[in-house]
Amino acid sequence: MKVRQPLVPLVLSLLVIFHFSLQASQVFPYNYQIETLENGLKVVSIPLKNPDIISYYTIVRSGSRNEIEPGKSGFAHFFEHMMFKGTKNMPREAYDNFLTKLGAGTNGYTTDDYTCYFVVFAGREHLEEVVRVEADRFINLYFDEEMLKTEAPVIEGEYYSSVSNPNRRLYELLRHTAYEKHSYKHTTLGYLEDIKNMPNQFAYSQLYKKRFYAPDNTILLVVGDFDHDELMTYVRKYYSPWPKSGYKLVTPTEPPQKKQKRAHYEWPTKTLPRLAIAFHGPAYSDTQIDKAALDLLAEVYFSRRSSLFQRLVIDQQICLSLSASFPDRRDPYLLIFNAVLKDEKDLPEVEKAIFEELTKAKNELVPTDLLRDIKSNLKYSFLRSMETTDGVAGTLAFYINLTTDPGTVNQLFDLYDKITPENIQEMAKKYFRTENSTVATLTGGKGK
C-alpha cells in the first residue's frame, strides 16, 4: 500500500476547511460579503483560503424571459455569443489570447432568466488583469453589423448540434403549447425562424445591450483565493464608469389555463416514445411555501425511490426513465413530469399513472420519516454540488440570479425544514388540476 500526495498541490480540496453539520441551519457554509457600487453593480465575494483557483462569474439578469417582443426569441443566447467579440481596446483575437495564456476555463451560458459568463483561472496574481479585461468587455463591447452577420449562423449550427435530440423537440413543444403570453413560451435557443433571421438584428442588438447589459442588471460573483478588499479596489477602479440602464422589464402575465392542452410530435426516425406533462406552477420563492413544498412533492412521488418509479421502471419495466422537474424561475414556471417509455402502446397507461399519483398526493399525507429522508437527500445533494470553487460559484450563480441575494440558499433550506405533510397536500390540490395541465408526446416514425 502506498499513500500518495495530491497530484496538483495547488488544488487542495476546497471543502477541507468546512466540516458541515447537517443539523446546522446554514446549509451554505461560506461567509460572503456584498457590496454595491454607485452605478448599481452588485458584487458578491467569497474568499476561500485553500485553493489557488478563482472563479469569476458575471451574472446578467437577462435570459430568454427578457425576449418579450415577437421575432426575438433566442436573442439573449445570441447576444451571449456576441459578448465574445472583444472591444476596440481589446479586439476578439487579443481577448481570446488573453484567456488562452491564462489557461482559463471560460465560457458563457444562457438560461431562461439570466446569462452567465465565467472565467476560472489559477493564480491570484492575475486577478487585476481579469477584472480589468472583463470590465472592459462589459462596458465597451464592440461589434459591427458584419461581425453579427458572421456569428448568426453559428446559432443555427448550435441548433443543428442538437437537432437529433428528441428531448429538445419535446421540450420546445411542451413550452410552446403550455404558454400563451409569457416569454417562457420559447426555449433559450429560440424558434428556428427567429434564429434564421438573426443576421438582420443588428439594430436590436444595440437596443438589447443598452437595456440589459448594464451594472444595475448585473451581479459579479467571485469565489476563491483572493482578498476581498483587493478585489473591491479593482472592481471600483474598472467598473465604476459603466453607466446604469434604468430599464424596467415587464414580462407578460400568463393568463390562467382553463382547459387541458395536448400536443404531439412525430419524430422522423425510430426513437423511444416520450411523454411530458406540465402544470403551471409558482415562481421561485424563499418565503412562500408553494414552490418549496412542490419540490418535496416531486421527490416523494417521482424520485428514484418513489413507488411509481419503482413500479414503472424497476418492476413493470415499461419506462426507461421517469422524473419530475420543477425548475426555479423568477416568474411562474412549469411543473414538469417526464417519462421515456419502451413501447408506444403504454403511453396512455403511463399518463394515467402519473395523474393517479398526483391524485394520491391530494388525498394522502406524506409519512414524516419519508419527508425527513427527502430533506436529507436535498441537503447532501446540495453539499456535493460545492466540491470546487467553480461548484460553489456555479451553484450560487443560479440562486443569486433569482433574488440577487446569496442568503436565499439558507432561507430556502430553512423553508424546506418547515414544510409539513399538510403543506404538500395543500399544494398538490392547488396546482395539480387537470385543466391546468399540458400533455405532450413524441413517438418515432419509420424513416431511414
Add this chain to the structure above:
Amino acid sequence: MKGRRIRIAIILTILSLLGTLISCTQKPTSGLQTELLPVEGNPFVSFRILLRIGSAHDPIGKEGLCYLTMAMLANGGSNTLSFKEIQNKFYPMAATVNFQVDKEMSVFTGTIHVDNLENYYALFKDMLLNPGFREEDFIRLKTNQLNFLEKTLVNNMDEQFGKEILNLMLYEDHPYGHHEAGTVESVRKLTLEDIRNFYQTHFVQGNIVIGLAGGYPSDFPQQVITDFSQLPAGQTPKLNLPQPRSPQGLEIMIAEKNTPATAISMGFPLQLNRADDDFFALWIAQAHFGEHRQHLSWLFQKIREERGQNYGDYAYIEHFVQGRDKFPEPNHCRQQQYFSIWIRPLANTNRHFVLRQALRELKILIEEGIPRERFELAREYLLNYTKLYAQTLGERLGWQMDSHYYGYEDFLGEAQKRLPKITHEEVNQAIRKYLNSHNVYIAIITDEAARLKEALVANTPSPITYANPNMPPEILAEDLIIQNFPLDTQPEKIWIAPATAFFQTTGLPREN
C-alpha cells in the same frame, strides 16, 4: 518515466491461530492494488474501484458483455438486497454508484459525505462483492442496452454516432472494434449465465485497483482491502493488441438518414500514447490545432469564428471523453490511441466545403508546422489550463490512477516540468512524424448520401454562401481555394449505408 508503472502488492494482516487475534503477520496474499489520496478533514470520500478490464475483453460474439456486467453490479441488486431496497437506502444519503466502461478499463465511482461512509460502504461493497444477478435486473438492463444501440445512438445523438462510426473504422477486426455496449445481435444473445461467468472470470484481485480519496478514517483502506481480498486471486493477462489497420487513402463511410445537418468525424490510428516522450510535443500541436471547446482551436477559428459554419471544430491525439465542465474525464487509458477531428453538425449544403477545409487545414499543419507565436501560446495555455483538470476528489484520484497506468508518478506534474522544455522544432517534428492528411478514415452522417459521394468522387467545386454580404476579401479568396481543394477520393472507398444498419452486428455495414 516510461515503464515506471507502480505495482505494489498489498500487504494484508493475517489474523490467525485458533480463531483468536493473538498475532498479526503481514503477508502479500493478493494482487489487489490501491491508490490512496487521503485529505484530512475533507467531508467527502470518493471511491474509484477500477478494473483493468473493458470492452476489448468481450468474448467474440458476446460484445457488450463487459458493459452489461458492470451495469448489473452498479444498477442491479445484491445477493441480500434488491435494487429497489438499495435505492431506498441510498436515497437519504444522496448516494449513487456510477460506472464507466472503456476499451481496456472500467471503473465504479461514488462520492459520499463522511457522515454516511459506513452505511454507504456496506451497500457499495455488497453490490460489487456479493451481486444478486437477478433475472428482473438482467432483463431491465439488457433492454436498456438494446434500446440505446437500436434507437438512441443511431437516431438521437448524431455527434456521438459519428464518433462511434469512426471507432468502427479505426479498429475493424480489432479488440477495440465494437461499441462498449456491443451490437444488437450480440446483446440479444447474452444470458445471465454469461454475466455470472464474466464476473467470476474477471472480478479477480489482480484486475482490481482500489482507489480512495478524501477524509476517510486512517484504518478504512485496510478494511476495504480486507473485504476485496475475498475475491479470488488471479489476473487477466494484459491484452496483446494487434496493430490497427491504417487507412489507405481517404476511406469514407456515410451513414444516411433524414437530417438537416451533417455530422463528421475523421481520424487515423496513432503510434503513440501518453507514456511516450513525444506525447508532450504532439499535445502542444493538438492544443493549437483543435483544443476541445476552446477558442484556441485553429479549426474552431477557421470554421466557426471566421465563417460561422457550425458550433465548433476540434482535434484530439487520444480518446477523449468530456468530464466535468470541458475537462477530460479520467480512467479512459488505452494502449493504443488515435488522432481525430470532430466537426460539429453543419448545414448539409456546406458539408463538402467543410470537409475540404478540415483536411486542407490538416495538410497545412503538417507541411508548414505551427507558427512560433502559436506554439508559445499553446504551450502557455496548457501549462495553466491543466492546473484546472483535477479539482474534485474523484478527478484527483482518477488522474493519479491514470498517471500510474502510463508510468508517471504524477502526469500533470510531469507536464509542468516537460512542457517548458519542448521546443518549437520538436513540436513540428512530432506533427510530421505522427500526423498525415492523405490516409484518413472519415465518418459522415448526412442526408442524400449518393449526391455527396458523387460530388466527392468528381471533386465538384463546393462554394458556400454567407449571410454577411461583406465578408472579408481574404476569407473569400481562401474560400476559392477551399472550394476547389482536391480530395483524393476513390468510389470504391466510399461506402453508404442507412443509419439504422449500424451496430446491428460487429463491424461496418459495407454491403452498399
